[in-house]
Amino acid sequence: MAETNHSDCYLELSSDPIRFEAVNQLTNVFFDDSNKDVFAVRSGGVMGVVVKGPKGTKPLNFRMEDRGTVLSIKFSLDHKILAVQRVSNSIELMNFSDETLDSEYSVSCKKNSNILGFVWSFLNELAIVTDHGIELYSVIPGKKSFKQLKTISATVQWFVWCPANKIAILASAHGSQLQPVAIKQGSINKLPKVETESGRMALERDVTLATLYSTPVLLILRHQSGPQTAEVHVHMLNGAGQAPVKSHVLKLGLSGRFAINLVDDLVLVHHQASRSSQLFDIALPGESDGSVKYHTPIAPAKSFKPTSIVLPGLVESEAHICELYSPNWVVFQPNIVIDAKLGCLWHISICLEELCDQIKDLGVCTQLALKRSDGKPVLLKLLLDTITQDKPPLEKLNESFNHINFVYRDWAENELQSTLASSPPSVPLPESKTNNQPRVFIDQNCMTEEIFQKINSEDDLTKTERILTSYLSSLAEYGISAQYNLNKLLVTTLAKQEKFTALQQLVQYGVISDSKPLAVFLLSLGNMHASSNQMALDMLARLDAKEEIQEVLLSEGQVLSALKIADDTAQPRKFLNAAKNADDSTLFHSVIYYFRNNPNFAAKLKQDDRVVSYINEYNVIFSDCDTDK
């Protein structure tokens, strides 16, 4: 197999699928997408039922009597009651514990109604969907009884259930009427109808209910007649009263049979004829007509990476390469693919790095990665790779930084608000904190550690300088002040290139923010260029750091100037020492004279033993003209 052909695939099936007994004459397979359980029912249950839940749960094994063909089988949410539908007007219930089934009791729906299906909506709450509506029952396993909680009537031809949001779509008039229904604990609410073009029909398999970016969504695959290609219409259930609003259209550019999955808030549309899948992100910008955004695939359509499973052979087990996009595939939300003939359940995952390779545009990649759960390392690597290129695309990097800092700014604002809100010592809200944290969060520390420290800056100082400037510019754009480490890095980068003119302009225009450590650092560069001394002093003046300015002036021998800005806390000894070292007796005189005649210092001068030596020295120098009176 040519591995290279598949290196550009960005879709992957889980390498260790959940394996179950394949469908054959004796075995029927069912999937319950509430619990994500796969049921393999042999000979109607007599030969055993094997239930495999998600990874990490123990498979269940039990037998049940064969009382006819099983139409549907589902455990309650806590796996304590098994519901089996064999006939069109009743559901049989069995209490389940220790891998054995207990006595049976059954729930019948209203007369003249046909059961279309049932779901466990809450713990011990069973919703039966019939062609006349929904009946909601509360099951009391201890008493082997049940009680009707609520019914609603509606004409239903088929329905789709979303276990995550507890929302069902009831379809009538061949799918041209779509009625969303929210099932809550003990009650059922009809939501506003889905507004579709009148008379436009839809098949059950073309309607998908799921969640995108925390909002319940309804996706309807719309096949077009003639030369037009198919589209997916995305209705977000976020209008008033959860009203569905058609907000996005995904343009497929193909026609034929499709299946939809959702992975990490991306919409994945599989196309069987071309054996490839297209990927859409409704969060990315698209053409808009004011109410609806039109999206094209974010990357070229690709197939899954090849996958294989181990099958027992005659002599030894052998690898079997799985057929991709097989006609036996059935998909479930959000990201499940089942091949019943093969007995495999896979989870789809997206290889973000490969996906970004396909997209190429750094701005799009950044937006995409920022919203993916595993986006951070990928995005950082992408940035680093882009920057280490020979000629990094500055504009694209700037765009990328802007996306990153947009998230950063939002986070900072939220953080500020929550600290303001909880300014009196109140109960910390760990939950809201975690909610605040964006999926991918890259702050200045992260940029410094993961990007700027990893660029070999000695190699190409100009490049580092430009990229830093670009990042700082983006920070400024979003009103985030730059931290000391970034400022220092920029100063160092410029100083190493001896670009003091540039440095000065950056300080002048406030690009490099003032801080005492930075001022000290600039002072240390003083021997390289006179401008850094000026910048340092200006910076200290802006910070109103009188003491530091004094030190600088003293070290430059400007004793009197230092004395002028000194306040009452000044230490005479420091000034006397500096004056003495200046070897200028007039200066020495001035300093002593100043302290002696200032009532704040006159007393101090006498108390401090360490000052005595200076006074003695003074008296020696000026012994002729006694001014001490």
Next chain:
Amino acid sequence: MDNKKNIEIKNFFIFNSSYGAKENEEYKKILYYYPFGESTEIQIKNIGLVEGIVQFTETFRPSSYVSSLHTNKLRQLYFQPELNFWIVMTLSVPLVTKIKDSVSSNEYMEEDIQDNVYEAILSQAYYMYRLFWGTLEQTLVTGNADILRNRLDTFFNAYLKTVKLSNADILNLYGGIQYLPLDRQTFLKVQCFVNLLESSYGCIEEITFLYNEHVIWSGIEPNDMKVMYQYLIGMLLPANIETELQGGSMPRNSPFATLKRGRFITGPTNLKQAKTVGTVPRVYLFSNDCFKEHHLAVYRCLSATVCIFIKGDTNLTLELFKELDELINPRLSCVVAEIAEYCSKQIMPSITSGDTIPKFIYFNKINLAYKSTIHLDNKQTENSTCSKDSLKIMADMKDQNEFLGRAGESIVKTKNDYWVVGKNSNFREFYIVLQTKNANLIKISEEVKKLCDNELKGIFFHPF
């Protein structure tokens, strides 16, 4: 009635004292001589006189050569830019002819010529030449004396016409640069634009960005920028704005102006019709004591001027200019729009306060930035808000600055109740002119302190 004769250039010549050492070959020393009509005999005589003065005075002060010679009617200034090369400028001292009782008497205004100011004009002339042709020595190395004579002829014949003598003052001493005050964000936009341009073309060495007559970003060293700035503000841009206006272009503040495309003002000025790259001046920059030759492509869009210094060995093609235009135009117009927006928000409300604007000149020796509320424009006209005397006092004070050390202050009171205060600190100079009747030193000091607190925010300035 009084009759005034202004200051004039009597002659201006360049010679090399090591040439024509033999008798009758003295004419070889002459590299350039103005006025043109002067006989060789007189030229040789004048050069000989200068050589004599220089040699004679050297005896008394070998450490530095004589810089000027004062006579009643003339002032001669000497400048030795390179070893053995001398540039000499002779000025006629302004003359006032007074007629009293039908007897005319001449009074020469010797005080009107301040040596340091005109020395600055002299050296400026040399630096401007050097910007375009490199050092004198260099032409001799790569060519010969005749080529040098030709170049000097071409350059100075044109240059001397543009020299403004009568309103020269302390600003000539600085040769300073005016920077545009801008917020961090807008400045960073400019910076990113510059970086993009530089990183897109390896042949672009440096970039300088101006808005109207103010610098926002300069990639070149202040000493080069100083000359470059004089060239742009004094010669290139005014000439260009004139042609722009002649072309019937719209007024600068018209809303339609934003539609206007930018264009190169050196090189192919009309890219659509251009068949060749046109004339792109070569300039020599002197950063870190070494020459670097560059092509200077200047691009103008709205009020912004972008100077692009392209490596001297680059083969300039029309294609390159077209690419640059494609890259620059859309981005630059966005940047300019933001600068314009920022500037329009900054219109000073100070005039409404009723106070007269304080008169001061600020100069930073490190980046050569200056600000003056005394000069209403930088065209060296008579447009100044204070008396000429005050400006002269400032220029004189500046000469004494070195005696003040790192920080110091001098205060002068004139007969007509003007107070001129000069302060220097932290590599900066600050001159203030106040007119207060019956003031005393304490009152003036207080006012100066107030002014400093207001005008010198955000920098360290020594307390006095």
